[in-house]
Amino acid sequence: MTTVHQTLTTEESGADVVGTATALLDAYRPATDRFFASPTRTLLARGVRAPVPHDARPLTERVQDALTAARASGQPDPVVIGAIPFDQSAPAALAVPEQLHRAPALGRDPLIALPAPQPADTAWEMRPVPAPEQYEAAVATAVGRIKAGELGKVVLARALDLTGDREPDVPGMLQRLARRDARGYTFAIPTNAGRTLLGASPELLVSRSGSALVANPLAGSTPRSGDLAEDVRRAAALLESPKDLHEHALVVNAIRATLAPYCTDLVVPERPTLVKTAAMWHLSTTLTGTLPAQSVSALELACALHPTPAVCGEPTARARNVIGELEPFDRGLYSGVVGWGDADGDGEWVVTIRCAEADRSGLRLFAGAGVVASSDPVAETAETSAKFRTFLDAVGAQL
Template structure:
């Protein structure tokens, strides 16, 4: 078995030994590291070689400049790692790390089956932002406007502010998130403002390997049940739900329209399938394509489709304005994208959901729901509560 020290010392780019992926998880330190795990690989990025500049130029141009400069300085395979906010014109938390350690996927490492450490007892004070009844009123207001024909869909979010009697243990929370949903996308990256963005997203925005493109939009959700028969019933109901199928179709159609011009081939499933996390069922469509131009990078594609109707709404600009009117906070990195890209244009970018921003004494958790004209405010409030469950379990707190 390869130890964490051997893995980090060799700097190897890809290894297959049992324990190498969990070794990178164990080695994560929030003060120096960026951790990303997906169904295809595990990355631990350490230190900072270069910051991606924030100025008036397009983000893709600034990232390309940073990667090109790093390669010219002698780094043979530079990557950019970090997070981009919901408002992609805002400052991104992106760096070219000093070193990147790679391993296979966590879900392929048998040691991921070992249980995570139990949460240490912390006296949490939980404050909803806004209160659930105000969130329900915002959903009802959006539904009225949609029924009047103003727009087609909006995603409304709410937050929970958790304040503890001691600093949160970020590595322990990351362990619990990663081991709870090892087939998902787990991340821990600095926010750029002194905190850590920590989460376990089920949703791949887009990946690129060579000319092969994959996107996996999720829209339409149902909370899981601890009762097996009820859980199966909920999954079947989600597959036949007119409201959720409509919500999903809006997202898929929007992504098809944006991605098609970049592709010589694009394959979009006729109907969604199901993806499960520990807390939720989601309608899922796996879109695959072949890029017409190899020069189009994964970040070019991600910035073209972000934000999708799955996290914003339709039409996009009008939905943005509605979000600004009805949500009482700045989303920041929530519903942005988190991931990595290399100098050859390959990489993976994930939608930043099921996440929290962690500071010295507390956390801000986020959850949202897609609202369409047939939405019920009580059901959408319950859906956000179920989505909070992923992170509340990781910190040992309750609503």
């Protein structure tokens, strides 16, 4: 692992060296490693120095105790890395690693442009949960309840179970996800019972660097097109869509209300812009703020924000009740939070979407759509199908 240790030195010096970030991607090993890449850095964590336990204390307190214990045991700059579930009261998959290797962002490494290995020829069997027609019925039910005034928005998700004739190639999937959207957020986190959470999220929940805060909610989406003219038309239509602008405004307003009390100033653009991934266009707003000195940590901010209306709905409590009634599965870590935080309070926490959980028998993919009064059940089902594309492409499968 000489190369990996060289990347640690390189990242700390601020220099870019060809191959430093992709070396960490290549070095990833399932089950024992945690991988996280963002537009600012690439992290490869190995082993566990201090696990974050599950008990009655607040999660932020448990994380801080684990970081303090790691520093007391000889780690000068401990970091916690992992995932928090949709239901914050459920067990998290967080740990302070034994070793942490760092590099610049994957998007700054020229070698990320090299093609990823092609997926093995696998005979995938797919089972949607629920079936598309049942999902459409659930969306129609939610629309009726929204029109009746019960709530303003709810995000309904569905899953897609894949089983094949071979064990999923987790490192290969991670390579393809990272190289497809190198400027997004790519992650692979071991969870429990031999499972791995991996994905490529486009959405930053919140980051903190010193006193600087950034949040980048996404809400309102449309599938990309392979035809350039049609792709541009779809992007322009999304920017003017009353339904999507309303859905987006609900999320931005909720995040503004949550973050404002923590900030000495908070800048919120008046209109959203567009962010694209390989599969989707999204409405995007970047909020920037300044925190008082020695203020809240990135993880505390993430826990205060989560779940936002982008993955749950509005008002939150009612949306969660509707999700519990209409979704036929436990979300687990899907639509939770994944990322890292250090003992000084800095960190990056992103929304756990465009993801799957893998084990030796197969994969469970997740996708959701925001439902408001003007939602069309057929269109929302098509949107979730388009969101599945991120992962289906990574495994060489098609709906």
